[in-house]
Amino acid sequence: MASHRKPRSRSGLMRTSQAVGITTAALTSVALLSQTAGAAPAEPKPSLEEVQKKVDDLYRQAGVATQKYNAAKESADQQRGEVDGLLDQVAKRTDKLNDARRELGSLAAAQYRNGSTSETASLLLADDPQQMFDQRQLMSRLGDRQQRAVEDYESLQREANDKRGEAQKSLETLTESQSELRDSKKAVQAKLSEARELLSKLTAEEKARLAEIERRKEAAAKRKAEELARQQAEEERRREAEEAARQEQEDQESGTGDGSDSGSDSGTGSGSGDTSYAAKAEKVIAFAEAQIGKPYVWGAVGPDSYDCSGLTQDAWKTAGISLPRTTWDQVKVGTTVKTADAEPGDLVFFYDDISHVGIYIGGGKMIHAPKPGANVRTESIYYMPIHSVVRPA
Structure with a gap:
């Protein structure tokens, strides 16, 4: 018995297939858009x-x-x-x-x-x-x-x-x-x-720009050191003038005339007038200068490499002073003085956590063992935030 169903035309089948294809593409697009919208945005690259x-x-x-x-x-x-x-x-x-x-x-x-x-x-x-x-x-x-x-x-x-x-x-x-x-x-x-x-992860250009940032930081620290040096020099001249005036007055009162045999000692130019400290500081600085160029190595105490407190400990040993090993203990030894009153040989400590130390050499500068990858060098004390200045002896 023959079928009464009307056969589907070829064109009808093609239209159905096209519709299905369009629907699938649309669903795929929606899914992709949903995934994109749900994905976390990429973190911006730090400056x-x-x-x-x-x-x-x-x-x-x-x-x-x-x-x-x-x-x-x-x-x-x-x-x-x-x-x-x-x-x-x-x-x-x-x-x-x-x-x-x-x-x-x-x-x-x-x-x-x-x-x-x-x-x-x-x-x-x-x-x-x-x-x-x-x-x-x-x-x-x-x-x-x-x-x-x-x-x-x-x-x-x-x-x-x-x-x-x-x-x-x-x-x-x-x-x-x-x-x-x-x-x-x-x-x-x-x-x-x-x-x-x-x-x-930095590119060559970024490393060059970072080096320029570092140079600006060093230049700013150097200017502050020069200002401190100027202030200290003025203070030294003022003290010398006061001492000269006082000596002249004493000479006039005693009738010694030119004061060539007054028996007084104006010191060595040290603000404290302590010649014994100045002599010790001279040994300390001479030792520190001899270490310039040696690499920083954490935990090292010389003679080929140093960390910051290892250098200060070894330097002051030459002056007969035994400092403790860590910055946290070294800061407790001696007398704390104002930064403006710092003298050669004093220890300058940095950061609130007192994690770094250098040896003051005058003129707002110090010798220190900076950090891994760097050598012992001279630098402005203002390169890092100062915590305190201590005179060990």
Whole structure:
């Protein structure tokens, strides 16, 4: 039986296919637009000023971590020395204890040969010698020599145990210091790696512009240093004029005339008039100048490389002054003075966290070990925010 359905025309099929294609394309476009709209916008590239600030902050944070590392290393070194000393004492007391044990053994053997009851042997074989020491009847049975030997043994055993306990505690402290040392080292390395990564992403043009920003910063710091130098020079001339006027008046009152033999000493040009300090400062600065050009290496104390506090510590050592290892401890040594009153040899500390230090050489300038990638150099003290100025001696 024939079908009564009307066959679909070819043109109708084509129209249907086209409609489906248009619909699919439209849906795809909508989906793509939705994805684009929902995607997070790309973060804007930081400006060079922001990059420089970030890098400077990372170097400063690395400086803080370096001081923590220095403190932990100093503590670990001291603790290691103490542990070695205690272990040496333990070894010596153990030797003495063994000698005492052999003495008791000799007495026990003699008792055995004489056929007497070997209380000394019982002591040596006892699970708890201390319990036997507490038994007064044992002590009363022993002769004088035996009693002294037992007392010596007991005393040496107690001392050896005490020293072992001290050594164990000191070892635990050393382990903690070493753990802190490792953590500080990782922190320094992480900050420096982050700074290097930021700088590595800059183009050649951006690096040139960043260098120009750095030059402007240095120039501004130099101008401030020159202004401080001018003010200090004026103050020095004023003091000298006052001293000359005072000396002239004293000469007139004493009738000495030209004052050629007044016996007074106007000093060395130092604002404090302390010639001994000026002599020490001269040694400090001479040493620091000899280190110019050596690389900054965090945690280094010379002689081939330095970090900031390692340089100041080594420099002041030449003047007979032992400074602590870290900036946080060095800032506590000596007398704090105003920046305007800074004299050559003074220590200049920077940042609120006191993570950097340099040696003032006059004229608003210092010698310091700046940061990784830089060498010991002369620079304006205004290159970084000043925390305080300290006169160590």
